[in-house]
Every structure is written in C-alpha cells, then in structure tokens.
Amino acid sequence: MENSIASRREDKARASESYGPAPDPQSVVNQLYGDYFAALQLYVSRMISDPYQAEDIAQETMVRAWRHADALSRPELGSAWGWLKKVARNIAIDKIRARRARPDEVEESAGVGVGILGDHSDDVLTSMSVANVLLELIPEHRSVLYEVYFADRTAAGAADVLGIPVGTVKSRLHYALRKLKTSVEATELAA
Numbered sequence: 001m002e003n004s005i006a007s008r009r010e011d012k013a014r015a016s017e018s019y020g021p022a023p024d025p026q027s028v029v030n031q032l033y034g035d036y037f038a039a040l041q042l043y044v045s046r047m048i049s050d051p052y053q054a055e056d057i058a059q060e061t062m063v064r065a066w067r068h069a070d071a072l073s074r075p076e077l078g079s080a081w082g083w084l085k086k087v088a089r090n091i092a093i094d095k096i097r098a099r100r101a102r103p104d105e106v107e108e109s110a111g112v113g114v115g116i117l118g119d120h121s122d123d124v125l126t127s128m129s130v131a132n133v134l135l136e137l138i139p140e141h142r143s144v145l146y147e148v149y150f151a152d153r154t155a156a157g158a159a160d161v162l163g164i165p166v167g168t169v170k171s172r173l174h175y176a177l178r179k180l181k182t183s184v185e186a187t188e189l190a191a
Helices: 002-018 025-047 051-067 080-101 121-136 139-150 155-162 166-190
Strands: none
Touching (some): 025 051, 025 080, 121 166, 139 155
C-alpha cells in the first residue's frame, strides 16, 4: 500500500517537474514515451497475447496522450501513468470486442490461386441432355462415337478395335452424329 502511495507521489512530482506549466504536446509525449512506453507495452501485453497488437495499442495510447497533453501535464488531475493505463485498457477492450464482432482476418496471400467459379449450370444441362441423347442411340452407333471421340482414335483405329470395316465405322459415325444433332436441336427447342 505504501509503495503505491509513494509511486503516485513520485508520478505527481515527476509530472510537475518535467512537463512544466505551458505544455508543448510534443515534449510532453516525448517525456511520457521515455518514462512509460516500455511499461505500458508490458501492461498491455498481459491483456493481449499478440505482442504486435500490444505495441499498436501502446502507440495509439501515446497518440491520445499527445492529443490530451494539456491535461497530462497538470498533476492535480491525476497521474500520467494512471491515465495511460486506463486509456490503453479501454483501447485493448475495444480491439477485443471488435475482433469478436467480425470474422478472423486472412492474409492476402491466402487467397492467391483461389478464383471465383462462374455459373456452370448451362454446361451441366448440356452434358445431361447429351447423355440422354446418347442413351437413345443404338449400341453400334454409341460404340463408334466412344472410340472416335472419347478414346481419340481414327476411323481406322476404331475399326481395328471394334473388328468392323473402316467404311462401316464412317457410316455409323455419320448417322450417329446426325441423330445427335437432331435430338439436341429438338431438346433446345423444347427448352
């Protein structure tokens, strides 16, 4: 108890000696910074686990001290250390509340490579209608389409795999594509 009373007296004595009657805000803040900044930063870091944010809060407190240099230079209004602690505590509480009120911040580099996908519903509808049309084809036409377009074979290569003549592959391919075209056009007209 005696230590805190003595500390207050020392603060008042130091304030009356150091800051003088006509305060220059810059000199007041320079004096406060030299006397209290490290202690203020330690005080805030006990409340907040992030040392960088604790330093930011201490800096913000010093900015506010600069704005209120006239009140801080008058010892009859209280100790400068008490004022700094109170302001720093209030700023820390505000920052904690603000962090709870909004989602966590994400680093800018975390979003690199992630793009917004466009609407692909038209592609899905097209592929569904093509799949339905393919089911309407006879198996011989479907197998020729598969070999030529999905297996990426030539007509001769498809003929070898299917065991049919090249002319038959070309003929089936022609009729299969014609059937696909008319079926897709009919589906588009219906939509």
